[in-house]
Structures are given as C-alpha cells and as structure tokens.
Amino acid sequence: MPLLEVRDLAVAFPTARGTFRAVDGVEMVVEAGEVLCVVGESGSGKSVSMLAAMGLIGWPGRVSAGTLRFDGTDLLTLPPRRRRRLVGRDMAMIFQEPMSSLNPCYPVGWQVGEALRVHHAVPRAEVRGRVVELLGKVGIPAPATRLGAFPHQMSGGMNQRVMIAMAISCNPRLLIADEPTTALDVTIQKQILDLLLGLQRERGMGLVLITHDMGVVAETAQRVQVMYAGQMVEEAPTAELFAAPRHPYTAALLEALPERALGRRRLPTIPGVVPGIADRPGGCLFNPRCRFATPRCLAEVPKLAGPAGRRARCHYPLDAAGRPTGGHPDAAA
Amino acid sequence: MIRFLLRRVALILPTFIGVTLLSFMLIRLVPGDPIEIRFGERGISAERLAELRHEAGFDRPLWRQFVAYEAQVAQGDLGTSVVTHDSVWGEFITLFPATIELSVCAILFAIAIGLPLGVIAAVRRGSVFDYGLMGLSVTGASMPIFWWGLMMILVFSVALGWTPVSGRISDAVYVVPWSGFMLIDAWYSDDAGAVRSALSHLILPTIVLGTIPLATIARMTRSSMLEVLGEDYIRTARAKGLGTLRVVVVHALRNALIPVVTVIGLQVGTLLGGAILTETVFSWPGVGHWLIESIQRRDYPVLQGGTLLVATLVMLVNLGVDLAYGFLNPRIRR
Ligand SMILES: Nc1ncnc2c1ncn2[C@@H]1O[C@H](COP(=O)(O)OP(=O)(O)O)[C@@H](O)[C@H]1O
Ligand SMILES: [Mg+2]
Numbered sequence: 001m002p003l004l005e006v007r008d009l010a011v012a013f014p015t016a017r018g019t020f021r022a023v024d025g026v027e028m029v030v031e032a033g034e035v036l037c038v039v040g041e042s043g044s045g046k047s048v049s050m051l052a053a054m055g056l057i058g059w060p061g062r063v064s065a066g067t068l069r070f071d072g073t074d075l076l077t078l079p080p081r082r083r084r085r086l087v088g089r090d091m092a093m094i095f096q097e098p099m100s101s102l103n104p105c106y107p108v109g110w111q112v113g114e115a116l117r118v119h120h121a122v123p124r125a126e127v128r129g130r131v132v133e134l135l136g137k138v139g140i141p142a143p144a145t146r147l148g149a150f151p152h153q154m155s156g157g158m159n160q161r162v163m164i165a166m167a168i169s170c171n172p173r174l175l176i177a178d179e180p181t182t183a184l185d186v187t188i189q190k191q192i193l194d195l196l197l198g199l200q201r202e203r204g205m206g207l208v209l210i211t212h213d214m215g216v217v218a219e220t221a222q223r224v225q226v227m228y229a230g231q232m233v234e235e236a237p238t239a240e241l242f243a244a245p246r247h248p249y250t251a252a253l254l255e256a257l258p259e260r261a262l263g264r265r266r267l268p269t270i271p272g273v274v275p276g277i278a279d280r281p282g283g284c285l286f287n288p289r290c291r292f293a294t295p296r297c298l299a300e301v302p303k304l305a306g307p308a309g310r311r312a313r314c315h316y317p318l319d320a321a322g323r324p325t326g327g328h329p330d331a332a333a
Numbered sequence: 334m335i336r337f338l339l340r341r342v343a344l345i346l347p348t349f350i351g352v353t354l355l356s357f358m359l360i361r362l363v364p365g366d367p368i369e370i371r372f373g374e375r376g377i378s379a380e381r382l383a384e385l386r387h388e389a390g391f392d393r394p395l396w397r398q399f400v401a402y403e404a405q406v407a408q409g410d411l412g413t414s415v416v417t418h419d420s421v422w423g424e425f426i427t428l429f430p431a432t433i434e435l436s437v438c439a440i441l442f443a444i445a446i447g448l449p450l451g452v453i454a455a456v457r458r459g460s461v462f463d464y465g466l467m468g469l470s471v472t473g474a475s476m477p478i479f480w481w482g483l484m485m486i487l488v489f490s491v492a493l494g495w496t497p498v499s500g501r502i503s504d505a506v507y508v509v510p511w512s513g514f515m516l517i518d519a520w521y522s523d524d525a526g527a528v529r530s531a532l533s534h535l536i537l538p539t540i541v542l543g544t545i546p547l548a549t550i551a552r553m554t555r556s557s558m559l560e561v562l563g564e565d566y567i568r569t570a571r572a573k574g575l576g577t578l579r580v581v582v583v584h585a586l587r588n589a590l591i592p593v594v595t596v597i598g599l600q601v602g603t604l605l606g607g608a609i610l611t612e613t614v615f616s617w618p619g620v621g622h623w624l625i626e627s628i629q630r631r632d633y634p635v636l637q638g639g640t641l642l643v644a645t646l647v648m649l650v651n652l653g654v655d656l657a658y659g660f661l662n663p664r665i666r667r
Contacts, residue, residue: 059458081576084576087574088572088574089574095565095569100566101569103569103570103587104662105587105588105662106587118574152663163569167572
C-alpha cells in the first residue's frame with residue numbers, strides 16, 4: 001500500500017476574474033521510504049498541491065480530488081479532527097522560508113515541543129529532553145542552551161534546522177519538504193539537504209522534495225515528477241528522466257542545465273513564463289513555449305499517457321533521441 | 334530597552350512645560366478672570382476688584398505669572414482652588430478614583446467585547462457577521478458622546494426606568510468612602526443593595542464611554558488578525574495539526590495583540606477626553622466634571638493643575654503601553 005496516493009487533485013481559488021485552477025490533475029504516489037522529487041518553475045503549483053495534500057489550503061481555496069489517501073486512510077472523507085491527528089504526526093511538512101515560518105513570539109524550544117505535546121507523542125515530563133535531543137539531531141550546537149532562543153536570534157540555516165526538528169518530532173512516515181534550501185546561502189544548502197536525506201534514510205521516511213534545482217534531483221531522488229502550470233506533465237525514474245525526457249518542457253529544463261550546455265556560448269533558456277491567472281492558453285498549457293507545438297496542441301488538452309510511472313502529458317511525447325512521436329509533422333518529414 | 338526608556342523619560346519635562354503653557358494661555362483667552370466671575374454679579378466697586386486682582390497676582394504681566402506658576406509647580410505645589418481654597422492636589426485625589434473607576438470599567442468593557450468581536454470577524458472574514466460588525470464599528474468610532482449619553486439616558490433611564498439617571502450610587506445608601514472606588518467601598522459596606530446600586534449607576538456611563546474604544550479595538554484587532562492569519566508561521570502551526578482555536582488564540586492572537594495594545598494605550602488619552610463629557614452628561618463626580626466646572630468658574634489653579642495631572646497620567650499609561658509592547662514582542666526586548 002502506498003504511503004501517499006493522490007489522483008486527480010485540483011485546487012481552485014476564486015479571483016476577481018473567476019476561478020483560477022492553480023492545480024489541476026495532479027497525480028502522485030509515494031511509497032514508504034522513497035525519495036520523490038517534484039520539479040517545476042515558480043508558480044507551477046508545487047507548493048499548492050502539497051499544501052492541499054496536507055489539508056492546509058485555507059479559505060477561500062477549494063480542494064477536490066479523485067483519490068487522496070494516506071497509508072490507506074481516505075483523507076477526503078476523514079473528519080477534520082481525525083485528519084489533524086495525522087497532520088503534524090504522521091505526515092509533516094517544512095517550508096521554503098525558515099525565518100517567517102517560525103512564530104516570532106515563542107522560543108524555538110517551545111515551538112519544537114508543541115507538536116509533541118499536542119499529539120501526546122511523549123509524556124509531558126519528557127518533552128524537554130526530547131526537544132534537546134531533536135535539536136541535537138538536526139545539528140544545532142549546544143541544543144540545551146538554545147531552547148529559549150527566539151527565531152530572530154538565529155540564522156536562516158539554524159531556523160531551517162529548527163523547522164526540520166519540528167517536522168520530525170513525532171516520527172512522521174512522510175515528510176514533505178517544500179524548497180527547503182531555496183532561501184538559504186549556497187554553503188548552507190548542501191548541509192540542509194544532506195541532513196534531510198540522512199534523516200530520511202535513518203528513519204525510512206517517505207520524502208517528497210520540492211525543488212526547482214535539477215542538480216538536486218539528480219543527486220537525491222529515485223523518482224521525479226515534473227509540474228507545469230498546475231499540472232503534472234511527466235513522471236519518471238530519475239535516471240530515465242535525465243536520459244530520455246518525454247515531455248518537451250522537461251527536455252527544455254534539462255537543456256538549461258549548465259553542465260549539459262558545455263561547449264555552447266550561451267546557456268539555453270525557456271522563453272516566456274509559466275502562464276498565470278490571466279493568460280492560460282487553450283489546449284496544452286505549454287503550447288506557447290513549446291518548440292514542437294502544432295494546431296492540435298492549441299486545440300486539444302493532452303492527457304497523461306504512457307506506462308505507469310513513466311507517463312507524460314503530451315500529444316507527441318519525445319523519443320530517446322529527442323524527436324517528437326505520435327504522428328508529429330516533424331517526425332513524418 | 335533601558336535607553337528607550339530613558340529617551341521616553343527625557344521627553345517628560347518638555348511635555349510638562351508645554352501642557353501647562355497651553356492650559357495657562359487657553360483659559361486666559363476666555364473672557365473674565367476668577368475674581369470677576371465670583372464677585373462681578375454682586376456689583377462690587379472697581380477699586381475693590383482691582384485690589385482683589387492684585388492680591389491674587391492677576392495684574393502682573395502674563396509671562397511673570399507663568400514663570401511664577403512653573404516655579405511653584407516645580408516645587409511640587411499645584412496651589413489651591415480660588416473658589417474653594419482647598420488644595421488642587423487634595424481635590425484631585427478625592428475625585429480621581431471616580432474617574433479611574435469609570436475609565437477602567439469602560440476600557441475593560443471595550444476590550445472584553447471588542448477583542449473577541451475583532452477576532453471572530455477576522456476568522457470569518459467576508460461573512461455577514463464581518464460586514465455587519467465593521468459597519469457598526471464605523472458608527473461606533475464616530476459616536477458623539479454627548480448625544481449618545483443622552484440617548485442612552487432617554488431610553489434606559491427615562492423610558493424603561495432600568496437605570497438611574499445620574500451619580501455614582503443611590504442617595505438611600507450610605508457607603509463609607511474608604512478607597513474612593515464605589516464598587517469596592519460598596520462591596521465592603523454592610524448594605525446588600527449597595528453593590529447593586531453602584532453597578533446600576535455605573536453601567537450606562539461605562540457603555541457610553543466604552544463605545545468609541547470598543548469600535549476602535551474591534552477594527553484594529555480584525556485588521557491585525559487578518560494580517561497575522563496570512564503569515565507563514567500560521568501555516569506552520571496548522572501543519573502541526575493544531576486545532577483552529579489553538580492556532581487563532583495561541584499563535585495568531587499573541588502576534589496580533591502587539592499593535593492592538595498600542596491602540597488600546599492610545600485610547601487612554603481619548604478615553605480621558607471622553608470621560609470629561611461622559612461625567613458631565615451623567616453628573617459623575619470625577620475629575621472630568623471637576624475640570625469642566627473649573628472652566629466655568631475660571632478656577633485657574635484647578636484647571637492648570639488638573640490638566641497637568643491628567644497629562645501626566647496619559648504619559649504614564651503610554652509608558653506602560655511601551656513596556657507591555659516590549660513584553661509581547663520579543664524582537665524589541667533586550
Ligand atoms: N492563496 C492563493 N490564492 C490565489 N492564488 C494562489 C494562492 N496560492 C497560490 N496561488 C497561485 O497558484 C499558483 C501556484 O503557486 P505555487 O504552488 O506556490 O507555485 P510553486 O510551484 O512556485 O510552489 C501560482 O500562480 C500562485 O499565484
Ligand atoms: Mg512554492
């Protein structure tokens with residue numbers, strides 16, 4: 001049984017110009033103990049889809065899904081009270097901005113201990129000791145002296161360590177890390193990533209790592225999902241994705257990697273931006289930026305197709321040589 | 334924090350001089366001095382009037398009168414009333430508890446109702462409750478106290494007969510004035526009806542004086558809460574699986590209170606201004622009532638001394654607010 005199973009997830013926000021579907025048709029299966037990376041440009045709906053899985057989309061956002069299960073429990077029909085017993089205990093999440101994600105009014109020790117107390121994870125008398133242990137575990141020096149420190153008295157990297165300690169405090173089976181290193185100095189990024197992966201291996205947690213860094217993906221994940229404009233456009237085992245991307249968007253992302261552009265004078269980029277509320281095209285959402293777009297792409301919405309675990313949302317998925325298939329005019333020529 | 338406090342304390346002296354100068358000049362702009370007001374109608378001779386003025390020192394140049402007054406105040410002497418010949422400080426101390434009692438009840442009333450209303454409006458933003466409350470609070474914050482007090486008296490005292498019209502306690506009850514706070518004194522008196530009588534006298538003035546702060550606090554709480562509820566750390570709190578109540582009260586309210594406390598503190602100045610009007614409408618024997626009378630009698634020492642004491646009070650409260658701010662917000666604590 002998969003740890004997390006999401007099918008047909010959609011999140012809509014009402015706006016002045018009508019409903020905006022920030023996430024539409026996201027599918028995700030996370031097995032216990034595996035690392036899954038989710039990549040995509042900013043605004044492609046990575047955070048929103050994961051927040052939806054955690055039940056953290058607040059008013060006025062609306063979440064709908066065909067399937068949303070955690071360890072076999074249907075989260076869609078679970079009463080909010082019961083669902084909150086899972087969130088923060090069995091499934092935890094850390095965020096992009098460590099500085100603003102901690103409450104400025106409370107000492108970090110208290111904040112780390114809060115989930116332990118609320119979920120009755122350890123007897124009350126042992127909370128303090130457990131917090132010290134957790135802070136030590138995430139690499140905070142002299143943890144016992146840091147219990148009373150406030151978030152503003154610590155660096156971003158230290159705060160992210162506190163966030164991690166908080167997330168793993170109740171031994172979650174699934175940890176969702178939403179761009180945990182994006183806001184940090186480059187020198188700290190690697191440390192935090194290694195810390196997360198070390199904890200994941202040690203505890204056998206499922207880890208969903210959101211990133212827009214393909215380099216991180218290559219080093220960490222067993223499987224990858226690529227998101228674009230609120231949709232999952234491709235999923236693949238990491239090695240296969242790097243070797244032979246199926247979706248033109250994935251291919252473009254990979255081409256933009258510096259290490260793949262050796263010998264070229266300029267780094268290739270993907271022209272344009274992710275369509276936002278106002279400028280979603282008809283048909284395939286990637287068609288304005290796709291170099292293979294045909295009239296069919298402008299008219300017809302592509303479905304996820306291909307073998308399980310290796311699907312792509314494209315009418316003309318690329319072959320191993322990077323050529324469009326499926327009757328694309330270029331291929332015929 | 335220490336340096337911050339010292340800076341605040343250093344501001345007190347100029348404020349004192351400014352306040353006395355203002356009240357000193359303004360009351361002298363009103364035609365007629367205390368001597369004239371007291372004896373003018375009895376038709377005493379011009380020579381006798383001049384003599385009395387000379388005795389009181391009102392014939393000296395204004396600046397000399399002012400310097401003399403400041404020197405006297407600097408020695409801790411606020412002088413005596415030219416009407417009653419009692420010391421200004423003594424009168425103030427006797428009347429002040431009545432004003433505190435009314436103001437404290439009004440601000441407690443405003444906080445007790447305004448804070449929860451603001452929180453609920455923020456949590457249920459965009460609902461009928463939210464819109465209704467915000468509409469009412471605009472009305473409440475601009476309520477003219479005189480009119481509002483008279484309306485309340487007309488409805489609850491005159492038409493319905495539920496509450497007394499004026500004063501602090503019924504004439505039929507005798508309470509030993511021990512603390513000066515009627516509720517406390519009534520509590521310790523033997524008379525069982527005393528507390529009820531004191532409460533029934535207090536309720537309308539409390540509501541009237543509390544209305545403006547209530548509306549202001551509700552609105553400020555709402556907007557502050559709205560901002561805080563959108564913060565990342567609220568999402569973190571919910572990601573721990575905390576219930577809505579705990580998220581709102583423990584994580585959001587504590588942060589949202591920081592600006593609200595400042596607003597509550599700033600309300601104290603407004604509140605004392607409002608107390609003057611409320612005390613007049615309800616014949617509440619407090620400092621406000623006393624100051625209004627001192628203007629009518631051109632009782633210079635009372636007006637100047639009373640104003641100075643009230644200003645001191647506002648400054649002290651603002652200082653207290655700054656301290657509370659530092660307590661609530663660890664980022665400015667040192
Ligand atoms: N509360 C919200 N209301 C309206 N739109 C939102 C809200 N949260 C996110 N969005 C929109 O949803 C889209 C996806 O956002 P997000 O998931 O944060 O992207 P990312 O992949 O960078 O994490 C963006 O276009 C963003 O503007
Ligand atoms: Mg994001």
